[in-house]
Amino acid sequence: MWVKLCCLLLYFLALFVLARVFEAVAWYESGFLATQLVDPVALSFRKLRTILECRGLGHSGLPEKKDVRELVEKSGDLMEGELYSALKEEEASESVSSTNFSGEMHFYELVEDTKDGIWLVQVIANDRSPLVGKVHWEKMVKKVSRFGIRTGTFNCSSDPRYCRRRGWLKSTLIMSVPQTSTSKGKVMLKEYSGRKIEVEHIFKWITAHAASRIKTIYNSEHLKEEWNKSDQYHVKIYLFANLDQPPAFFSALSVKFTGRVEFIFVNMENWDNKSYMAEIGVYKTPSYILRTPEGIYRYGNNTGEFISLRAMDSFLRSLQPEVNDLFVLSLVLVNLMAWMDLFITQGATIKRFVVLISTLGTYNSLLIISWLPVLGFLQLPYLDSFYEYSLKLFRYSNTTTLASWVRADWMFYSSHPALFLSTYLGHGLLIDYFEKKRRRNNNADEVNANNLEWLSSLWDWYTSYLFHPIASFQHFPFDSDWDEDPDLFLERLAFPDLWLHPLIPTDYIKNLPMWRFKCLGVHSDEEMLETFQDSESDSDSENKEVFSSEKEVSEDDDLNTFHSRSEGEPRCSTETCSCANKYCHPEPYERKARSYGSYSTAGDMEPDWSAWPSDMLHCTECVVCLENFANGCLLMGLPCGHVFHQNCIVMWLAGGRHCCPVCRWASYKKKQPYTHPQPLSSDAPS
Numbered sequence: 001m002w003v004k005l006c007c008l009l010l011y012f013l014a015l016f017v018l019a020r021v022f023e024a025v026a027w028y029e030s031g032f033l034a035t036q037l038v039d040p041v042a043l044s045f046r047k048l049r050t051i052l053e054c055r056g057l058g059h060s061g062l063p064e065k066k067d068v069r070e071l072v073e074k075s076g077d078l079m080e081g082e083l084y085s086a087l088k089e090e091e092a093s094e095s096v097s098s099t100n101f102s103g104e105m106h107f108y109e110l111v112e113d114t115k116d117g118i119w120l121v122q123v124i125a126n127d128r129s130p131l132v133g134k135v136h137w138e139k140m141v142k143k144v145s146r147f148g149i150r151t152g153t154f155n156c157s158s159d160p161r162y163c164r165r166r167g168w169l170k171s172t173l174i175m176s177v178p179q180t181s182t183s184k185g186k187v188m189l190k191e192y193s194g195r196k197i198e199v200e201h202i203f204k205w206i207t208a209h210a211a212s213r214i215k216t217i218y219n220s221e222h223l224k225e226e227w228n229k230s231d232q233y234h235v236k237i238y239l240f241a242n243l244d245q246p247p248a249f250f251s252a253l254s255v256k257f258t259g260r261v262e263f264i265f266v267n268m269e270n271w272d273n274k275s276y277m278a279e280i281g282v283y284k285t286p287s288y289i290l291r292t293p294e295g296i297y298r299y300g301n302n303t304g305e306f307i308s309l310r311a312m313d314s315f316l317r318s319l320q321p322e323v324n325d326l327f328v329l330s331l332v333l334v335n336l337m338a339w340m341d342l343f344i345t346q347g348a349t350i351k352r353f354v355v356l357i358s359t360l361g362t363y364n365s366l367l368i369i370s371w372l373p374v375l376g377f378l379q380l381p382y383l384d385s386f387y388e389y390s391l392k393l394f395r396y397s398n399t400t401t402l403a404s405w406v407r408a409d410w411m412f413y414s415s416h417p418a419l420f421l422s423t424y425l426g427h428g429l430l431i432d433y434f435e436k437k438r439r440r441n442n443n444a445d446e447v448n449a450n451n452l453e454w455l456s457s458l459w460d461w462y463t464s465y466l467f468h469p470i471a472s473f474q475h476f477p478f479d480s481d482w483d484e485d486p487d488l489f490l491e492r493l494a495f496p497d498l499w500l501h502p503l504i505p506t507d508y509i510k511n512l513p514m515w516r517f518k519c520l521g522v523h524s525d526e527e528m529l530e531t532f533q534d535s536e537s538d539s540d541s542e543n544k545e546v547f548s549s550e551k552e553v554s555e556d557d558d559l560n561t562f563h564s565r566s567e568g569e570p571r572c573s574t575e576t577c578s579c580a581n582k583y584c585h586p587e588p589y590e591r592k593a594r595s596y597g598s599y600s601t602a603g604d605m606e607p608d609w610s611a612w613p614s615d616m617l618h619c620t621e622c623v624v625c626l627e628n629f630a631n632g633c634l635l636m637g638l639p640c641g642h643v644f645h646q647n648c649i650v651m652w653l654a655g656g657r658h659c660c661p662v663c664r665w666a667s668y669k670k671k672q673p674y675t676h677p678q679p680l681s682s683d684a685p686s
Contacts, residue, residue: 004340008333011427018423019409034081034408035303040069047083048072054086054308056147056207056248060200074242076286076307077300081408085308085415089146096145098137099152104162107154111176112187118149118210118255119176123168126156131171132197139199144206147252147309173202177209178258203248210251217266220276226264227280227291233262234293234391235320240266240277241286249309253316260320288312290319294392297399304408314407318398320391323378327371331364336424338363343428346439508668509653513616513637514646517629518608617641623661624648640665 027033040048048068052059055075062068072078101107101121111119122137124130130153132140141151154174156163163169173192190209194201217223239246246265254263268274268285281296282289288299288307299305305315317325341359345352377383397403413420607629609618616637621628622645629635629645636646642662644652649661658667665671 001337003344004337007340007344007427007431008337011336011424014427015413015420015423016405016409019405019412022412032080034079034084036080038078038080038083040072040078043069043083047087050086050090051078051083053143054082054089054146054249056250056252056309057243058200058204058207074286075247076241076288079306081304082306082308082311085306085310088415096141096151098141099150101152101154101158103159107162110150110152112189118206118252119152119174120144120149120206121152121154121174121176123163123172123174124153124155124157125163125169125171126160128171131173131192132202136197136199140202143199143203147248148256149206149252175206175209177213178255207248207251208245210248210255211245211265214246214251214254215262215264217264218270220271220273223266224276234388235260235316235395236262236264236291237299237316238264238266238289238291239286240268240282240289242269243267243286244269247307249307249312252309253312256313257316257320260322261316292319292395294395302401302404304404304411310411311407314411315398318403318407319395321394323375330367330371334363334367335360339424340428340431343432344435346432346436506654509650512667513613515611515613515635517631517633517635518611519631520606520608612643613637615641616643619643622648624652638665638667639669639671641671 023033043051045065045068048065049059051072052068052075057071057075059068059071062071099110101110107121111121120140122130122132130137144151154163156168168174175190175192176187177190178187192202192205194205215226217226239250244267246263250263250265253261257263277283290297290299299312299315300307304311306312338359339356342352342356345355378387607618607620612618619642623642624644625648627645634646635643636649637643638649638660640660640663642660644661652661653667659665660667
């Protein structure tokens with residue numbers, strides 16, 4: 001998870017640097033930045049009208065360019081970035097969808113139960129034509145959708161009883177606006193009563209009703225009283241302007257942030273005394289002033305702070321977020337981090353998508369589970385102070401210059417989703433390249449595996465966990481009578497070696513016994529030769545056939561381990577030592593010819609059997625590498641009692657062969673310990 005988090009942070013850093021590069025290129029080509037102010041005098045009549053439409057100011061009664069320019073200047077400063085966004089929005093001919101209500105419950109659920117938005121609904125009476133024609137209605141839908149106003153059509157033929165109860169006997173327009181200034185308050189429905197069925201007149205009616213919810217100040221005394229008043233609102237935004245009513249985007253935001261931010265409009269058209277404005281720090285009009293317990297902030301002085309609905313909405317969301325805003329943000333970040341697994345995972349394509357789906361499900365489940373206690377804690381009254389301190393931290397951090405850059409980049413990339421997706425894909429491909437290069441040196445088989453091979457290994461894993469015991473739950477050693485029953489035999493019958501081998505975790509290997517091989521005394525050549533001849537004459541005829549078959553099986557099974565063993569582990573050879581004249585009791589025939597074949601040196605010594613675990617068979621040779629044990633080498637025993645070099649048997653088991661190389665007993669299952677007989681050296685010679 002930490003790797004994916006670091007990759008995501010690197011991606012955000014790359015987006016930040018890329019945005020600065022775009023700004024530098026735009027400045028080099030055009031000679032201006034997005035924060036540079038634009039003189040409205042230099043703009044055409046079409047561009048000025050586009051700006052007014054984006055801000056939500058009516059201009060139908062202003063035929064002259066001079067009047068339109070003055071209205072733009074009265075509503076706020078114009079920046080190059082806002083002009084660019086407005087022109088791009090006008091060029092985009094995207095059709096905005098409108099809801100068709102199916103009946104009373106559908107209308108109640110979307111309109112009357114929505115407490116933080118404005119709805120404009122066209123009601124079509126039975127056997128009547130709509131009040132607004134299709135062409136004008138499409139223009140109206142596109143115009144009001146810029147300010148977050150949702151639209152819909154209710155045909156009374158689908159529910160005539162509800163229309164009669166409401167009194168909708170003729171086609172009309174219905175507007176729903178929250179009635180109170182508290183969050184999740186009641187909704188009131190207003191019916192259009194105008195005679196002119198034109199887009200501009202209907203839009204004026206909508207903006208007038210939306211502006212009636214905003215507190216309006218007309219004189220300095222009222223402003224002084226309101227400025228020094230302390231109430232439930234910790235965040236207030238003031239608009240000082242020479243307008244008869246606030247712009248539509250300002251009114252729409254007041255509905256959207258109901259209960260969180262208080263919007264106040266200061267109408268300065270008829271002010272004579274403006275001395276108090278200098279006292280509170282307002283020196284020019286129009287001005288958007290944000291007042292918080294921490295101080296005053298002038299909106300529009302930093303990057304991306306345009307006079308538009310989208311820019312001010314992102315600004316206020318960062319200062320006074322809802323729990324839902326934080327949840328959506330965490331959901332986006334978690335899913336972006338989870339999608340990094342598609343590029344970090346190496347191997348087959350199907351494997352990548354299977355891992356991606358698993359990661360998406362895991363991360364989203366953990367996110368939802370983590371949010372449940374957070375929502376519960378936020379309901380406690382004792383955490384009000386914690387909530388206030390958290391909002392204070394948000395206000396301090398999001399009024400900095402860096403935060404304004406982040407908001408500007410967010411608006412830029414969200415308006416260009418193709419650029420965002422392409423940069424994310426490019427970043428992921430770079431991660432895939434470096435990860436593949438790193439893993440190729442360690443495990444080339446995993447990187448080069450195809451889809452069929454991976455599906456086969458996935459089926460192995462699935463069947464092993466369905467039909468075989470999970471070794472990670474069987475800690476060795478453990479005492480249980482279950483190992484004395486014929487489970488192993490029945491398992492062999494049901495799932496022979498020709499069937500898919502189980503994928504058993506190797507965590508049991510660390511519990512296997514380990515010790516050092518030690519030698520005690522020195523024996524003469526005559527004693528070693530005599531002991532060798534006596535024991536060889538007793539069992540030579542018995543060992544020849546068994547030894548040859550055992551050697552062939554062991555050499556075939558252990559060929560890969562023999563070639564890949566580590567050179568750092570000490571090995572015993574004829575030049576170092578050859579220990580003992582006894583091999584693997586009670587099975588002295590196993591590898592006897594080879595172990596005895598090295599007893600011709602003068603440095604033979606007796607092994608110290610007291611250092612061996614009591615349930616391990618005594619032997620002096622590793623059947624994996626076919627070399628004698630050296631004095632001081634590290635040994636490891638299996639539950640069946642057979643002993644090997646530690647490095648050899650670990651390589652054997654880690655390769656997926658979870659059984660003893662000699663007797664094929666499962667290496668993760670306990671076996672009844674063997675009691676050693678009397679050593680051969682104490683027997684009478686034959």
